[in-house]
Amino acid sequence: MSTIEDVAKLAGLSRTTVSRVLNDHPYVSDEKRKLIQKAMEQLGYVPNSAARSLRNQKTGIIAVLIPKISTPFFSQLIEILEMKASSKGYQLIICQTQFSKQKECRYLNLLKTKQVDGVIMTAVENDWSVIDSYLNYGPIVLCNEKIDEAQIPMVYVNQAQSGYLVGKHLLERGHTHIAYCSNGISSEGMRARLEGLQSALQEAKVHSYDKYYFDRVSTIEDGKQVFRKLACMKVSPTAIFAGGDAVAAGIISEAKKHGWRIPEDLAVVGYDNMEITKLVEPMITAVIQPVDEMAGKSIDVICEKIHKKQFRSIERHEFSSKLAYRGSSIERENLVATS
Helix, strand or coil: CCCHHHHHHHHCCCHHHHHHHHCCCCCCCHHHHHHHHHHHHHHCCCCCHHHHHHHHCCCCEEEEEECCCCCHHHHHHHHHHHHHHHHCCCEEEEEECCCCHHHHHHHHHHHHCCCCCEEEECCCCCCHHHHHHHHHCCCEEEECCCCCCCCCEEEEECHHHHHHHHHHHHHHCCCCCEEEECCCCCHHHHHHHHHHHHHHHHHCCCCCCHHHEECCCCCHHHHHHHHHHHHCCCCCCCEEECCCHHHHHHHHHHHHHCCCCCCCCCEEEEECCCHHHHCCCCCCEEEECCHHHHHHHHHHHHHHHHHHCCCCCCEEEEECCEEECCCCCCCHHHHHHHC
């Protein structure tokens, strides 16, 4: 691969002169500019955009950090973020952390080296004290995440409200033994969701059991394993709030395989309301997150911070969720009245 030194040598000019041409410096003669352009063509030299951005301080690129791209919710979120960013003249690069603190820091270094103008984080692996130092180099916005001590904009759903909504729904259906699944992606969000569920149970003076808590489950296979565990319990739950729609689908699939009726023997509620909720029989009751609004607000805020170069500011943009009532938690004869 050719370098700027190779271009200078072939053109018979200094490296400084080549650099000036690459950066559109006005004080270079047309003759020298043509020599350099000819040398670049002969060598097939392509300027390093990252290096040039160090001078220009703008790349037109926003990095989005996600834990796992295969998760349906994050796939949908990325798609909408990309469309919103494109409408404002920005490109996105997708950075999958795979729950790794080291990878997260490596991608945040893109901000430090001026290879991106800003970062949107959809989950956080490191302590905030680690991430906070990167605000010296550019803006960071949290989307789908909330950290109380962070002095940056946050766009998120009220997870406690979501958990409370599900709890009230299941209690109204007569359930008092309710299990809960955490996907382990967002510890703050998952804790708030569980607290909301427990709040609904406490109001109804219903006891919650630790044995009904399942952590780090996020796939269909995880859901199948969850069902196998609860089916072996002496007193098994009659309802379960899954950490995601794929988990809910796995639970339902395995339950039916073992002859359990849904929702008569086990009511199931998913989260995110992805397409899979309508492909399972019975269709899955699920929490609906306003993904479009969250993505739009996140792009609006990050673009504003890039433009104003204001990287530290406490902003909270909270959205509410709602339930899509379907057959996995409501008997067929009651679906029309409740939908």
